[in-house]
Amino acid sequence: MGRGKVNLSPLNIWETLPFEIMCPKCHRPFTKELEDKEFIGHEVVEVPEEPASLKAATRPGTWEPIFVKKDVSRYRYHYKCKHCGHEWTETKTEERSA
Numbered sequence: 001m002g003r004g005k006v007n008l009s010p011l012n013i014w015e016t017l018p019f020e021i022m023c024p025k026c027h028r029p030f031t032k033e034l035e036d037k038e039f040i041g042h043e044v045v046e047v048p049e050e051p052a053s054l055k056a057a058t059r060p061g062t063w064e065p066i067f068v069k070k071d072v073s074r075y076r077y078h079y080k081c082k083h084c085g086h087e088w089t090e091t092k093t094e095e096r097s098a
Contacts, residue, residue, distance in 0.1 A: 022087055023081035031083040040074040041090070044098050069098035 022029050059079040077090045 011060050023084060023086055025086035026081060026084040028081070028083045033080050033082050034077060035087070036075040038078065040070065042073045044069055045072055046070075053072055068084045071096045071098050077091040 021032055023031050046069055048065040049068050062064045073094045073096075075092050075094070076090060078087070079090065
């Protein structure tokens with residue numbers, strides 16, 4: 001029995017790279033360099049629990065969702081491309097259970 005061949009040409013590998021590792025201007029991979037990480041803010045929020053089923057998300061005998069507290073922190077990341085010198089920022093949110 002023959003096995004299927006996987007085409008690993010440079011073009012196919014290029015197309016599968018995640019956008020997060022590329023410069024948004026020159027689109028070269030692996031040139032994104034973190035220059036600075038800036039703390040924007042923090043808050044504690046209550047969000048509905050993400051259950052495996054609707055029954056697990058409600059209090060017994062009610063249809064009220066169960067809320068859980070989460071710590072939410074926001075950061076602004078400053079990047080620079082090692083190839084073309086383009087600079088850009090991205091805002092990211094990190095969540096943790098409170």
